[in-house]
Amino acid sequence: MIYFILGSCFGSFLCVVAERVPISQPFIIARSRCVNCKRVLSFWEMIPILSSLLLKFQCRTCHKRISVTYFITEILYGLIFLLSFKQQTTIDCFITLYWLTVVLLLTLTDIYYLVIEPKIFYPSHLTLIAFLFYFNFPFYWESLVLYLIICSIILLFLNEALGMGDLLLLLFWAPWLSPHELIQLLFIASLTALLTYAIIFLTTSKKVRTLQLPFVPFLNLGLIVAHFL
Numbered sequence: 003m004i005y006f007i008l009g010s011c012f013g014s015f016l017c018v019v020a021e022r023v024p025i026s027q028p029f030i031i032a033r034s035r036c037v038n039c040k041r042v043l044s045f046w047e048m049i050p051i052l053s054s055l056l057l058k059f060q061c062r063t064c065h066k067r068i069s070v071t072y073f074i075t076e077i078l079y080g081l082i083f084l085l086s087f088k089q090q091t092t093i094d095c096f097i098t099l100y101w102l103t104v105v106l107l108l109t110l111t112d113i114y115y116l117v118i119e120p121k122i123f124y125p126s127h128l129t130l131i132a133f134l135f136y137f138n139f140p141f142y143w144e145s146l147v148l149y150l151i152i153c154s155i156i157l158l159f160l161n162e163a164l165g166m167g168d169l170l171l172l173l174f175w176a177p178w179l180s181p182h183e184l185i186q187l188l189f190i191a192s193l194t195a196l197l198t199y200a201i202i203f204l205t206t207s208k209k210v211r212t213l214q215l216p217f218v219p220f221l222n223l224g225l226i227v228a229h230f231l
């Protein structure tokens with residue numbers, strides 16, 4: 003329980019980082035403020051998960067809606083903490099936490115701006131690979147070959163189905179997943195993405211048909227289920 007609470011406290015910080023890094027704003031500020039009316043938030047308005055519920059997802063003074071993303075991220079990051087600290091060894095715990103934190107950050111930038119933010123992606127993933135090599139995690143050549151085959155099929159036949167960013171992200175992950183895990187990841191990600199698209203397509207009216215969905219959230223889900231659970 004303590005890990006969950008600890009994680010959820012960092013969750014809203016991740017949202018702030020994901021919101022500000024792509025637009026080059028400083029993300030370390032003295033006190034949290036309402037984005038709309040700039041009022042400094044009091045302590046009880048900054049309790050993760052509970053505050054959003056108590057305030058009914060709006061600012062107390064200006065009634066500007068607070069994004070549900072904060073609420074969901076706080077819960078998710080709490081669960082990520084829980085999952086990480088359940089790992090057998092300290093190294094596994096560290097890698098799990100680092101990998102999933104980075105992926106959650108990229109998930110958020112993809113949701114906010116439909117980009118996999120390069121300023122976060124390259125440094126974080128190069129260090130991730132360095133850690134994985136350093137700690138001798140198994141490297142699967144088969145998965146890399148499988149990735150290249152899938153990649154060429156996608157690029158040849160399903161043009162634009164996946165963004166280049168998504169493919170690049172998968173390139174960094176693929177060698178560290180067994181072929182079985184890689185296929186499972188792709189299956190879960192595409193299935194949930196299709197389902198989500200179908201639900202949005204059926205429930206919203208008119209011209210949302212050109213709608214672009216961020217794909218990293220689904221890759222993230224696939225990674226957690228296939229590799230970490």
Ligand SMILES: [Zn+2]
Binds near residue numbers: 036037038041066
């Ligand atoms: Zn306000």
